[in-house]
Amino acid sequence: MFVVATALPINMGTVAFAMAFLVGTVFVGMKAEQIIAGFPGDLFITLVGITYLFAIAQKNGTIDFLVHFAVRAVRGRIAAIPWVMFAVAAVLTAVGAVSPAAVAILAPVALQFARQYDISPLMMGLLVIHGAQGGGFSPISIYGGITNQVVARSGLPGDETALFLASLIYNLVVSVGLFFVFGGTKLLARRAQGEPEPDPDPAPSAPLQVRDEGTTADATLTPPAPGAVAPGHRVTVEQIVTLIGLAALAIGALAFNLNVGLVAMTVAVVLALISPNEQKNSVNKVSWSTVLLVGGVITYVGVLQRSGAIDAVGQGVSGIGVPLLSALLLCYIGAVVSAFASSVGVIGATIPLAVPFLLQGEVGAVGMIAALAISATIVDVSPFSTNGALVVANAQGVDRDVFFRQFLIYSILVVLIGPALAWLALIVPGWL
Numbered sequence: 001m002f003v004v005a006t007a008l009p010i011n012m013g014t015v016a017f018a019m020a021f022l023v024g025t026v027f028v029g030m031k032a033e034q035i036i037a038g039f040p041g042d043l044f045i046t047l048v049g050i051t052y053l054f055a056i057a058q059k060n061g062t063i064d065f066l067v068h069f070a071v072r073a074v075r076g077r078i079a080a081i082p083w084v085m086f087a088v089a090a091v092l093t094a095v096g097a098v099s100p101a102a103v104a105i106l107a108p109v110a111l112q113f114a115r116q117y118d119i120s121p122l123m124m125g126l127l128v129i130h131g132a133q134g135g136g137f138s139p140i141s142i143y144g145g146i147t148n149q150v151v152a153r154s155g156l157p158g159d160e161t162a163l164f165l166a167s168l169i170y171n172l173v174v175s176v177g178l179f180f181v182f183g184g185t186k187l188l189a190r191r192a193q194g195e196p197e198p199d200p201d202p203a204p205s206a207p208l209q210v211r212d213e214g215t216t217a218d219a220t221l222t223p224p225a226p227g228a229v230a231p232g233h234r235v236t237v238e239q240i241v242t243l244i245g246l247a248a249l250a251i252g253a254l255a256f257n258l259n260v261g262l263v264a265m266t267v268a269v270v271l272a273l274i275s276p277n278e279q280k281n282s283v284n285k286v287s288w289s290t291v292l293l294v295g296g297v298i299t300y301v302g303v304l305q306r307s308g309a310i311d312a313v314g315q316g317v318s319g320i321g322v323p324l325l326s327a328l329l330l331c332y333i334g335a336v337v338s339a340f341a342s343s344v345g346v347i348g349a350t351i352p353l354a355v356p357f358l359l360q361g362e363v364g365a366v367g368m369i370a371a372l373a374i375s376a377t378i379v380d381v382s383p384f385s386t387n388g389a390l391v392v393a394n395a396q397g398v399d400r401d402v403f404f405r406q407f408l409i410y411s412i413l414v415v416l417i418g419p420a421l422a423w424l425a426l427i428v429p430g431w432l
Contacts, residue, residue, distance in 0.1 A: 047287070049260070052264070056282045097254045098253075112396055134171035241271060290389055
């Protein structure tokens with residue numbers, strides 16, 4: 001599936017649907033309705049709802065307004081913008097938001113920042129995801145609560161604070177590396193110049209200027225979209241309603257645990273009814289190719305899980321008899337499977353598999369649990385996971401196919417390197 005879709009200009013999702021059908025019916029004995037049941041309907045609604053809503057918000061100028069406001073808040077320090085996104089994402093998940101909800105709310109705005117201020121969209125999207133994962137294992141978070149419950153049911157010793165700090169520090173270190181690899185050093189020398197003064201003439205606002213400190217060069221940024229409203233100009237009714245809708249999305253998803261996709265779709269429909277002409281072509285902005293790709297791959301992974309292939313591999317690893325090697329392989333299994341499936345489900349499956357050799361005391365339980373948790377969630381940057389798919393679907397001003405490949409390459413590197421680093425940092429020291 002990966003080879004065909006990489007070598008040929010074919011959407012990987014279509015290949016995945018075909019393989020799900022062939023493997024499921026011929027080798028697993030599944031009926032069509034059983035195969036289709038593996039389609040991620042919740043993720044479909046989330047991707048469509050979020051991208052549709054933010055397409056409307058982009059068209060009526062609300063996103064540009066938020067971008068201007070946020071830049072003023074950081075006093076023009078462009079280098080601070082990615083870290084604000086990281087910190088907000090971490091705080092949201094640390095206090096109980098599910099990771100996809102935090103990413104769904106922040107990614108569209110963060111990627112608009114990237115487009116407006118010439119920041120690497122890959123770096124910006126990755127910092128949002130790593131921020132969400134960094135805060136995701138606090139004692140009151142969703143991931144943290146579930147992991148600690150699984151540990152308690154398995155009869156293993158746990159340390160909630162150590163789990164949280166391990167995930168936060170790991171993701172922070174990775175993010176620092178990403179920041180400098182993708183142009184962070186240049187951002188440190190740049191500042192956004194002051195916003196335009198209010199002008200009674202309703203002509204379009206002048207473009208912002210970015211000064212490269214230490215040089216005499218000034219770079220002109222892309223002017224805001226026609227619907228944008230610079231601070232000091234009158235905000236339209238559509239923008240006020242859109243801001244209220246975005247607030248409702250955040251409150252509904254974070255405070256009341258409502259489905260973020262359905263809430264986003266509802267807000268988008270309300271905005272469409274208020275201003276039909278503004279949203280006329282917004283549905284075309286939905287990243288349908290990404291929806292097809294993610295839906296197909298996850299459907300095929302469901303067939304693999306139904307066949308028992310993934311469980312068989314996990315059980316085989318746990319029976320190797322070399323605890324340190326078994327620990328490393330379990331981290332890799334968790335990473336590979338979680339790149340396509342539910343991270344929570346993977347955590348719930350891999351921790352019990354580690355119980356036999358953890359009870360022998362040859363590998364530290366706290367370090368092993370933290371390494372498994374990090375391995376299963378660090379790969380949520382995959383474009384086949386909810387978080388990665390949301391970032392790819394909301395990319396602005398980039399070739400989406402190229403951007404997808406960049407995300408795919410990074411996620412492959414994370415799968416190859418991430419579990420090994422977690423193993424070296426959290427398991428090997430305790431064993432030695």
